[in-house]
Amino acid sequence: MRFSTYDSTCQIAQEIAEKIQQRNQYERNGENTTKLTVTIRALLQKLKEKIALLKDLLLRAVATHQITQLEGDRRQNLLDDLVTRERLLLASFKNEGAEPDLIRSSLMTGGAKRGAPNPWLLEEPEETRGLGFDEIRQQQQKIIQEQDAGLDALSSIISRQKQMGQEIGNELDEQNEIIDDLANLVENTDEKLRTETRRVNLVDRKSTSCGMIMVILLLLVAIVVVAVWPTK
Numbered sequence: 001m002r003f004s005t006y007d008s009t010c011q012i013a014q015e016i017a018e019k020i021q022q023r024n025q026y027e028r029n030g031e032n033t034t035k036l037t038v039t040i041r042a043l044l045q046k047l048k049e050k051i052a053l054l055k056d057l058l059l060r061a062v063a064t065h066q067i068t069q070l071e072g073d074r075r076q077n078l079l080d081d082l083v084t085r086e087r088l089l090l091a092s093f094k095n096e097g098a099e100p101d102l103i104r105s106s107l108m109t110g111g112a113k114r115g116a117p118n119p120w121l122l123e124e125p126e127e128t129r130g131l132g133f134d135e136i137r138q139q140q141q142k143i144i145q146e147q148d149a150g151l152d153a154l155s156s157i158i159s160r161q162k163q164m165g166q167e168i169g170n171e172l173d174e175q176n177e178i179i180d181d182l183a184n185l186v187e188n189t190d191e192k193l194r195t196e197t198r199r200v201n202l203v204d205r206k207s208t209s210c211g212m213i214m215v216i217l218l219l220l221v222a223i224v225v226v227a228v229w230p231t232k
Contacts, residue, residue: 005057009050009082016043016089040093047086054079064140 023036058079062072 005050005054006078006082009047009054012043012047012050013082013085013089016040016047016093019043020089020092044086044090044093047089051079051082051086054082 019036019040023033023040026033026036058072058075061067061075062069067075
């Protein structure tokens with residue numbers, strides 16, 4: 001379903017500006033303006049109703065996410081311009097005989113340019129086509145529930161990942177403690193090896209000294225034996 005309300009509203013504003021200019025021209029020529037005045041009042045009322053309808057359409061489009069927030073802001077600016085034009089046209093209508101620049105400006109701009117794409121046209125999505133407000137609300141609630149379920153699943157996955165990270169961290173701490181214990185054991189073993197090496201070297205030196213003493217003693221004994229042994 002396409003909404004051409006914006007374009008028709010701009011055309012009504014254009015028509016009101018033309019009618020006000022025509023009424024003022026009649027008054028300057030001394031002609032009867034009663035019929036034009038009634039027509040302008042009716043058009044002003046119609047313009048007011050069209051603007052109210054545009055507000056409702058915009059609220060629905062934003063609420064049901066048919067348009068982005070940026071597009072909603074852009075259309076709100078267009079709607080604000082229409083409200084301003086309505087207020088100025090109403091003031092000009094009540095100020096009989098006046099023909100301010102706002103009327104000439106309205107006539108020149110003419111609202112939406114003919115042949116240009118209407119900025120308010122909106123293609124209603126297939127999901128909401130033919131649905132009432134209650135049905136659209138239920139559909140939106142279902143979408144929100146599905147999004148909540150997705151967020152819950154994502155939260156559960158993140159929690160599991162966090163738990164796994166904590167377990168890995170604890171395992172790394174235990175491995176680091178084992179490595180520290182091994183390093184201390186290696187250091188103690190190395191110190192014991194150095195101590196035992198020093199002891200072996202000391203014993204070796206003592207053994208060498210004892211051997212030398214035994215050799216000297218044997219030599220002395222031999223000399224004495226030779227000296228005291230009777231010769232034949």
